[in-house]
Amino acid sequence: MARSDLSATIYDCLDDVETIFGDTVTALEDDGQLVHVDFAHSKSREFDLVFGADGLHSKVRSLVFGLEADFEHHVGLVVCALELEGYRPRNELVAVTQTTIGVQTMRLSLHHDATLVLFTFRDDRPIPLHDVEARQELLRTRLRGIGGEAPNILEHLPRAKSFYMDRASQIRMPTWSRGRVALLGDAAAAPSLLAGQGSALAMVGAYVLAAQLRRTQGNHQQAFAAYQRQLQPMIQDKQDAALQLDIAFAPKDRKQLYMRNATIRLMGLPFVSKLVMARSLRDPIELPSW
Template sequence: MRVLIVGAGIAGPTLAYWLQRFGHEVTLVERAPHLREGGYVVDFWGAGFDVADRMGIVPRLMDEGYVVREAREVSRSGRRIAHFDPRHVIGISGGRFVTIGRSDLSRAIHDAAHGDVETVFGDTVTSLDDDGERVRVGFQHAEPRDFDLVVGADGLHSRVRTLAFGSDGESERYLGITVAAFDVTGYRPRDELVAVMHTEVGHQVLRLALHDDATMFCFMFRYDGAVPLDDVAAQQELLRRRMNGVGWEVPAILEQMPQARTFYLDRASQIRLPSWSRGRIALIGDAAAAPSLLAGQGSALAMIGAYVLACALQHAQGDHRAAFAEYEQSLAPLVRGKQDAATRLGAAFAPRNRLQLLLRNGIVGLMAIPPIANLAMGRSLIDPIRLPPVPAD
């Protein structure tokens, strides 16, 4: 089949890899002029790790990623008030766990899929006309083309979802927290393989040393106002206003923001739809069912969804209706569980009041005791899904 995949983040290239491996003609289109860089890091484990293993990219991920040896909570003055060693928890996963830049993960997947996939950067879809036999696709720059299937893998603010399913107001659930991230080179102090956190009522700031003398900063804060989506200057001004008066290293960090190599800001939202497909058009990853950044497993879920959809299409031998139904039936319980869990995690990142802050810091301190850490996090490291075997090529 001729398949158009919109979005070259995590889900799109993963689906492209498997579909071209199964013999389909795949076109991948991405609005950005090149693969995105920078952004935040993700903790990568579970069934998503298994998909990466089947793609042969795990050695690269382990080489480019990080195994954090300490998660440290500090006071306004920088004094350590709680800490634990994440490696105690990672042991439950058999070492199949890595912290990696989301853009590094995306590039590794894209490189694996690159061979026989037509990739178009700097363009996106403007219209989708599904006549039952094919989908006529209009592009912002290229001439219209016909495809057998169209898959939206274009993230939280999916253009494909808007065109095929309606406005975001019907599907997006904002969780009340906005996330910002940027990275700079040469920042000091620098704590190797330590995630340093400072949490106050309503917000959290995280600092993590990266390769090549870079440092990533991540901000999570409660915010009820409008979030500018395509104006970096306005986003940075919003972050300055919201972080004004926060202690620890925050004033010095914000001074570095104009020198940031990359900058990201968006609201932590979920996408909940009654169905992930309509006719010959389907959604995967955050476009279909974003669990929000609070879930911490959006990238892994994107890879799982892409793999399950590709296997379903192969199993259904071209019957897209049967494949889409199998894909959703297989994946929905896992995704809904992750979404429900994420709605309860807001207090861990941005406590609403002093009591929540004290409870949160107390739990972080208890995580230093391995049995308690295993009890608290062990279940989350094992995804309740059995991946289908790789179909014959």
């Protein structure tokens, strides 16, 4: 996908921060004083602290805390996103959706005649994360026969500018830090597609952690504990609430489909949307001052 405005803004602020692209961490060793880090392509380095902000499938988390399977909680859905150029039909400033039992399609128009298509569907099969062709074949198999725009979209699939598919999961961990290593964002506590706000929560987490490190004058043990103590209850509440929202993305049966459609129609009434959404968009957290 094209670099988002948020990521571009963050990157443009990193004047004094060394940035390395095209590499990944292969080993971490915390000796209590420093963290020794090995990279796939660069020479080994030593750091005072290491923060794993590398997403749902965090390499840092697996190296320091153990297998992903110990912390991942699959919510029963698969999410797929692809970007198409020159796709028709095209509707400006409108999200076009088609929802059937177990599957939802959403289409959004982007700049420069690009279209973003999002699929969510119920499936418990493992996702071949490193095999694009296998993932695309899984998508074709799962969407076969649902009608609507799906056949047209699938015809464009080989020419997709970008393609993403993964299980929708939450990460739930008893602790977000170990020694001199701490986790941020989805690596520590992914709320999943159902909850949304993943980027916002990651930004809030980074701010709180930085403020706590400043407040404790670099005492990482105190800072890590305060960071988790402040954020974990709120994020767990969001995770718990999200598990009730799968009906909005892929209804299990005809009854859920009817309830989902009725709710969407009611959301068109201003007082209903305000009542339903206001609480979910207002987080009960006070950011530390600097």
